[in-house]
Amino acid sequence: MENKRISSVQELLSGDEAVARGAWEAGLRVACAYPGTPSTEILETLAGFKDVDAQWSVNEKVAFEVALGSAIAGGRSLYASKHVGLNVAMDPLMTASYTGVNAGFVAVVCDDPGLASSQNEQDTRWVGPYAKLPLLEPASPAEAYLFIKEAFAISERFDTPVLFRMTTRVAHSKENVAVGARQDIALRPFEVNIPKYVMVPRNAYQKHSVIEKRLLALAAFSENTPLNKIEKGSAKLGFITSGIPYQYLKETYPDASFLKLGFTYPYCDKKIARFAHLVRELVVVEELDPIIQEHVRSLGIKARAKHPTFGIGELLPEHMEQIYKGAKKKELPSSARKPVLCPGCPHRFVFSVLKRNKAIVAGDIGCYTLAATPPLSTLHTCLCMGSSITIHEGFRRIMPNGKIVGVLGDSTFVHSGITGLINAVYNRMKGLIIILDNSTTAMTGGQNNPATGRTIRNEPTKQLSIEAVCTACGADNVDVVDPKNLSQLDALVKQRLAADALSVIIARRPCKLVDRNRLPMPDYDRVKCKTCGLCFNLDCPALVKTEDGHVDINAALCAGCYLCVDTCPADALKRPA
Ligand SMILES: Cc1ncc(C[n+]2csc(CCOP(=O)(O)OP(=O)(O)O)c2C)c(N)n1
Numbered sequence: 001m002e003n004k005r006i007s008s009v010q011e012l013l014s015g016d017e018a019v020a021r022g023a024w025e026a027g028l029r030v031a032c033a034y035p036g037t038p039s040t041e042i043l044e045t046l047a048g049f050k051d052v053d054a055q056w057s058v059n060e061k062v063a064f065e066v067a068l069g070s071a072i073a074g075g076r077s078l079y080a081s082k083h084v085g086l087n088v089a090m091d092p093l094m095t096a097s098y099t100g101v102n103a104g105f106v107a108v109v110c111d112d113p114g115l116a117s118s119q120n121e122q123d124t125r126w127v128g129p130y131a132k133l134p135l136l137e138p139a140s141p142a143e144a145y146l147f148i149k150e151a152f153a154i155s156e157r158f159d160t161p162v163l164f165r166m167t168t169r170v171a172h173s174k175e176n177v178a179v180g181a182r183q184d185i186a187l188r189p190f191e192v193n194i195p196k197y198v199m200v201p202r203n204a205y206q207k208h209s210v211i212e213k214r215l216l217a218l219a220a221f222s223e224n225t226p227l228n229k230i231e232k233g234s235a236k237l238g239f240i241t242s243g244i245p246y247q248y249l250k251e252t253y254p255d256a257s258f259l260k261l262g263f264t265y266p267y268c269d270k271k272i273a274r275f276a277h278l279v280r281e282l283v284v285v286e287e288l289d290p291i292i293q294e295h296v297r298s299l300g301i302k303a304r305a306k307h308p309t310f311g312i313g314e315l316l317p318e319h320m321e322q323i324y325k326g327a328k329k330k331e332l333p334s335s336a337r338k339p340v341l342c343p344g345c346p347h348r349f350v351f352s353v354l355k356r357n358k359a360i361v362a363g364d365i366g367c368y369t370l371a372a373t374p375p376l377s378t379l380h381t382c383l384c385m386g387s388s389i390t391i392h393e394g395f396r397r398i399m400p401n402g403k404i405v406g407v408l409g410d411s412t413f414v415h416s417g418i419t420g421l422i423n424a425v426y427n428r429m430k431g432l433i434i435i436l437d438n439s440t441t442a443m444t445g446g447q448n449n450p451a452t453g454r455t456i457r458n459e460p461t462k463q464l465s466i467e468a469v470c471t472a473c474g475a476d477n478v479d480v481v482d483p484k485n486l487s488q489l490d491a492l493v494k495q496r497l498a499a500d501a502l503s504v505i506i507a508r509r510p511c512k513l514v515d516r517n518r519l520p521m522p523d524y525d526r527v528k529c530k531t532c533g534l535c536f537n538l539d540c541p542a543l544v545k546t547e548d549g550h551v552d553i554n555a556a557l558c559a560g561c562y563l564c565v566d567t568c569p570a571d572a573l574k575r576p577a
Helices: 015-025 040-046 060-073 083-088 090-099 124-131 141-158 168-172 201-224 245-252 269-278 291-298 319-324 347-356 367-372 387-398 410-426 466-473 486-498 563-567
Strands: 009-014 030-033 053-056 077-082 105-111 162-167 174-179 228-231 237-242 257-261 263-265 281-285 360-362 404-409 431-437 477-481 502-508 543-545 551-553
Touching: 009 015, 009 141, 015 040, 015 105, 015 141, 015 162, 015 168, 015 174, 030 040, 030 060, 040 053, 040 077, 053 060, 060 077, 060 083, 060 090, 060 105, 077 083, 083 090, 083 105, 083 124, 090 124, 090 201, 105 124, 105 141, 105 168, 124 162, 124 263, 141 162, 141 174, 141 201, 162 168, 201 263, 201 269, 228 269, 237 245, 237 269, 237 291, 245 257, 245 319, 257 269, 281 291, 281 319, 347 367, 347 404, 347 431, 347 486, 347 563, 360 387, 367 404, 387 404, 387 410, 387 431, 404 410, 410 431, 410 466, 410 502, 431 466, 431 486, 466 477, 466 502, 477 486, 486 502
Parallel strands: 030 053, 030 077, 077 105, 105 162, 237 257, 237 281, 360 404, 404 431, 431 502, 477 502
Antiparallel strands: 009 174, 228 257, 543 551
């Protein structure tokens, strides 16, 4: 591995921070990402290194292409996203496999087994064989730090993008890592090479056979690299594993033998066969899909594997024994707290109006997706980023007179909402789109985006005008309103829903985590209260229902937004005197 130097400086790093640190030490020049849990902190950390050109890109496809362009131009580059982000970048990824790189290029992708914060539960390891790319899989922050350096070396040695797969537990757990200094890696010269970089059919056909040869060379590398290591223990029991389950197995079966895959694809078939001979009982344990398991079986090697019920959700230490015994997963009742919009969240105003108007809401991905949970229950579809405007269009094609509203946030609009708006205009669609502009990317922790006018380092940049974009796309009506002005918003929504036009309402009010100004909590008149419960439908965490149906306001949580005041028909909740 590169940089074997033993360092005396230890830093407590998360897996994400370790990737950033290791990449910086490996001479990283350019890093691009769109935020997404659990990968966000990689770029946030890299932005702290002044010799890395770091950016929040507008979406993952853009991030991938900018970073790849920098690698082809000669500087080591990195792309980072969550698993679903890679879907957005799949188009450039599949052909980047053909062009190869010049300087090292690593795509770090963080999966989210257990869906802590995602719309699905994908296993990115499939992308290795699909895109014919090498795939590395660290099992801890310290490994992430070491492996990322190795990933850049592999990328340059084999002229290939490298996939670097992490999971939430690796990305977010912390470990002491012995860190070192930044390597001085010179830029590689860019040489014009049209057959290599211009993927027209003729050139791509030639490159396809280059890639098949590259896969064979990578498979030979996989046999010898210490990233795939055999740890000899008892001859009775051996595990083939990768990623975080390795840690859990070591705790549960410390005497067993292990084949721990860190260079998961292409597979090290000979090493797998050798390991199988070493042990009497062979068990494959991996998180999510049975990828290693199916490959081991395809080699004609008998191995036990987890019951399919363990293919759903995150593996936990207590699952190891159950998996070993071939048992079914015992589903435990969820103790997770219901996620809810923050007190004072500006999105709540908009959804209270949409609920009142009995709209069908084609939603999107952001904090506002929480409006789907009862009692608000005012978001009726959520598929992937940018899909609100397009699903809205699909609904309207079947229900032309329905009260359909597409709702998305500022960051999501820039990510992939704009194309849907252009499509609606071009295809003569009418309807209503509401853009919830809270001046941040709140869901992932408050990152800047083009509409905030600030870069990843919080430097001022040209601010994208969402209203100018909507007008330029051809929307018939573009209004900017403060959602706190409920009656104005309600009247406008009614008017636009009735209009034969394509309308956009931009509901602009900063996220409560950006504008932390708090006003005093409302006054509550217990006598006037009719216990109708309308205020509780707002799903505000600051409003607690007493046993007799009255309101108990939690002063520590209340942000003083007074939406409950405007909702109360009995005048029991009032702005403080
Ligand atoms: C393809 C993809 N990339 C990234 C994410 C992670 N993610 C979920 S919502 C979101 C952005 C939300 O920002 P915005 O639309 O402005 O809404 P807010 O949360 O501020 O209300 C991001 C980055 C994702 N789910 N899918």
